[in-house]
Amino acid sequence: MQENNIIYEIAQKFQDKEVIENDMKEAFSLVTNLFKTKYIDKINLELKNNIDNIKNNPPKEIVLLNAIKPFMLEENHKNIDNAINLVTNISALNYMIPKNFDTNIENNNVIKVNSLNVDPSVKEDGVYDIDENCMFSINNSFNSNNLLLIVFILLLFKL
Numbered sequence: 296m297q298e299n300n301i302i303y304e305i306a307q308k309f310q311d312k313e314v315i316e317n318d319m320k321e322a323f324s325l326v327t328n329l330f331k332t333k334y335i336d337k338i339n340l341e342l343k344n345n346i347d348n349i350k351n352n353p354p355k356e357i358v359l360l361n362a363i364k365p366f367m368l369e370e371n372h373k374n375i376d377n378a379i380n381l382v383t384n385i386s387a388l389n390y391m392i393p394k395n396f397d398t399n400i401e402n403n404n405v406i407k408v409n410s411l412n413v414d415p416s417v418k419e420d421g422v423y424d425i426d427e428n429c430m431f432s433i434n435n436s437f438n439s440n441n442l443l444l445i446v447f448i449l450l451l452f453k454l
Contacts, residue, residue: 346383346384348390
């Protein structure tokens with residue numbers, strides 16, 4: 296008879312919309328907290344460590360921005376500081392993105408994976424496949440850091 300009472304109590308709870316909403320909120324909160332502690336906190340710690348390393352050993356873009364700061368009007372110093380923070384954060388995130396990593400497969404085979412930089416014109420041996428119809432040559436290619444620096448300088452002068 297006690298089983299019927301338990302089933303009746305559970306059925307009553309299922310009919311109460313507020314109880315279901317509270318249970319769903321609690322479940323979502325548990326999953327959110329688990330995800331935060333398992334992944335987000337570790338990512339934030341790694342990001343903070345990378346930012347600290349960049350501040351201790353700044354890249355040439357940050358050194359350049361700090362060097363031109365005294366020659367700018369004081370009202371533009373905030374723009375330079377914002378640019379330095381942006382370069383710092385982008386650099387810290389770039390350190391976190393794996394460029395190449397090895398993955399072991401069952402037969403002890405190792406597969407080289409080039410994440411995010413997948414270029415179909417590069418063959419397995421690292422040699423580029425030449426596209427004769429390509430309008431740009433290797434000498435005209437832009438480095439993303441150079442482009443980033445140009446954008447920051449343009450932002451500093453408010454063009």
